Amino acid sequence: MLDILVQEENERESGETGPCMEYLLHHKILETLYTLGKADCPPGMKQQVLAFYTKLLGRIRQPLLPHINVHRPVQKLIRLCGEVLATPTENEEIQFLCIVCAKLKQDPYLVNFFLENKLKAMASKESTNVITEDMLKGQDSLATDTGQPIQPEETPGTAGAEHMEKEDELPQQADDLSFSLDELNVTSSPESSTVCPNQDYNLVNSLLNLTKSPDGRIAVKACEGLMLLVSLPEPAAAKCLTQSTCLCELLTDRLASLYRALPQSLDPLDIETVEAINWGLDSYSHKEDASAFPGKRALISFLSWFDYCDQLIKEAQKIAAVAMAKAVRERFFVDVMEPQLMQTSEIGILTSTALLHRIVRQVTSDVLLQELVYFVLGEHREPETLPNINRHPLRHRLIEHCDHISDEISIMTLRMFEHLLQKPHEHILYNLVLRNLEERNYIEYKPLCQEDKDVVENGQIAGAIDLEEDPLFTDLSPDNTGAQEWLSVSPPVSPEHPKNDGKTEVHKIVNSFLCLVPDEAKSSYHVEGTGYDTYLRDAHRQFRDYCLICLRWEWPGSPRSLEKCNLEASFFEGHFLKVLFDRMGRILDQPYDVNLQVTSVLSKLSLFPHPHIHEYLLDPYVNLASGCRSLFSVIVRVVGDLMVRIQRIPDFTPKLLLVRKRLLGLEPEGPVIDHMTLLEGVIVLEEFCKELAAIAFVKYHASSTPGSWLLRQNLELTAT
Template identity: 70%
Template structure:
């Protein structure tokens, strides 16, 4: 209560006092925060009982006002002060210690608002992207933490900034080998002081000289990200993706959806090094496939094919389902909607992803979900199980729209062979042969559902389907002509073995 009264009194004094230059006002608020830690011995009082949140908000307002009053791209004295005195580094340290309690939330909120409100590029500056990278590491460490909402807002803001300037993602690829080499050259103490410093393409001495000259730089946009990740991508850590993946396991559905949105932004970045690191050094593909398998196994063993086929279209993140309000409810509908919703997310993610990342993710879905989970269900002898799994596969084929995932789905069903059929080919890929046999199954329901499956396959815009199912069977017969162009032209000029103009 006393702290709130003090805050109100402070605002009243500031309103009545003559306005100070922006830089002096900015420095005043920052020193008020640092003096709190010098003068206060009680570190158990929550941060909301102090003036720290008010001072941080005032600092943000000053930075925003300063940018409005200056020409576009020009760095003002307040921003220079923030960069040169490494205020973000200090705030990161306070947030990591969460001192006073709740400080981590305040720091996350400050970073989020700073990156969101300031239009000039801040991330290229070493005194910005370093503490941002460190703060990214703190996100998602504890599930259901009181800071989850601030964490996901901060991560999504960083993702949005990277989407605007994709080359900046190289600042967030931390090279482990380079850090170890720097530790051997400069001593282990230096590595311990900054164990999470990202690779910026500079050694420690260069970094220190850059920090010393930060105030002399006219614009933070002059810094350029390193290209070292193109040469050593296998040793990069992608902490931004790792933190988002951790938050997808949150019990709060809203946090999960926001984390999925952040991943969608990250995978669409056009940087090849980031795409390679995404697939090789993160658990993204494992998340996609494991959750697909989890939702699939939660489905009932027996479902009416008509229910599977007629359930409404599902978009990921919007699978809100109320059993009481659903007039067309059936057993397993909630589980089916969850499965189709996650399938839609995988499909959209692969569609938006960098081409190389999309191919790897789609192959992972094929190997870890289609082959490992669905194929045994399609190859079983139980008619009920065959019917349900075929109906689900039919629904999957209808729903998939991304080119890479569609191709891997087709390879799973038909194989990759394009040459004439052989007995060895049937042995190597028995699923295709089994599905063809199911077209003439003793159960009419299985036959009809399998025929629908092939009908939907043939409607897909993929040459491999026609080649594998139809054209390869005609190549060894006389239905197609494989003669050279010259022979065909000569034949066109001949009639009954004689030229057209022969008498």
């Protein structure tokens, strides 16, 4: 029969229905086949019926689903799929469901035929399967399940035109990913607002059942079908998908169960280094894996399912995406992960933080990323104060873990924040840093009269605070000869150095950082290929990447005018910078790995093309208000302490050079050197100052706004 229908279609013009197809449609042949398939009489009939439906929908080019005598039996057959798992017909069931999903993807408006009223569905289940001729005649004039009368001869073009008109009426707000689900529901089209929770989406329910199949291939095909359905643009289908099916519950419950199945003894290094996971491709053989470790199978299963959830939300229609992402946040992040991150067991903290870090690295969906960011950092955007730094308990705990007594926990948490900062979401940097720099109240600002502009006292502009006068630098007194010698190396401050626009001549900034570490504490010039210029290429590439991330955030090109800032408010750098500065201040007494991670996070922050970040972190000549500190002032204090401690270490320079060569692998490991932690800290400090100098140089030569800088780069690339 199928061959006859295909041959008939090939012999006729496109869109013309032949007599065989008309007979099939008008005489309810598909209804009869459904009845035989449901009864599975004779045995094996269900399998044959499913195969026939699949081939009919797949091989016939003309649209069949708009016909009431096609989509009704198709809908009834859908209900039979997935009722029992591991049946002999499971393969045919998933093939049939996938071809229906593919047809809906081609013509999304057809999905309205498959949104079934629950009351009708219950009535149909209670009714007998015997269909009389009178009932068949009466059904021709019945409305479809969406409440719209569809005649068998109705062409899909008419319905498609109506669909396009409704699509044009959708408000522009629905395109904004930051809108909440409630806002999207209110502003959606009238069609979506009429959908009530008393609807069934049997196509989704059948696919959800088949995702639990013990046959992995069937489960993957069911996941593919769900991905096709969630991407349909119909608001009515998206709302029904999230409100009338258990899709959100399935996603989150499986995430939670797979997360709980992970052993607590997982090595964080294994979590970090396990190969990239793509959903559906997580076939794993423990015997064939040379790098197997306990719990790897469970870890791959969890990461694979999280990747599927991420991709599903990424492809989904806006309403469905927001609803699924909120469900993941509430039912998985908050209910399952947060208690693990807030626990006091060091092993548990380390494992859960490593898993959070892996999730941060893996997430790609904008909507899910937003929920993850709000889960980790909260939604607050007002400036921080010391009394309210624990306003969001998880954020407070994670930042405190950056300065944990366990170095492993500190390093892992710092890595998590480092990768979080590289994610394309404006709230991350604003919540952690920018909201506290908005008013620029870290600056000591006094409006200058004409006399002050002309008079310079002791080589310093009037009203500026010298380092020795700052309360943060009381230990750098003139009586301290080592500190006095070091201070004389720094470039003198002149009236032209501090500028209210936050821009200082680049060569003076670069020299300030390069001269910060005294010559007797430098060792890089003894080793070839470790100069300041080695950082320039990396800084240029990284700054370009950060500009691409920040391009759509519309940051200003210059600092906010001081006249418009509230300089009277007390300044607090924020909990995140406070912990980083505290860590930086102990760089001479911390392990090498911790120092590398702290400086890595600070350098990433310095790369962001925001004028306030540049001014606060990279301008040594910014006139700090009393009691405030900046990155440069923290390093100044570290170097002052270093100058005192150098005097107490015999053969300091040879030991420093030996440690550097060992770190570079140029010298074999030998006897333990005294003051190893201090020497390694000095090397990290020197390299960090060179990196900051390179970043300042690259940012200075970029345009004042990321957009115009990128435009120039694109023009240069096009020209070459």
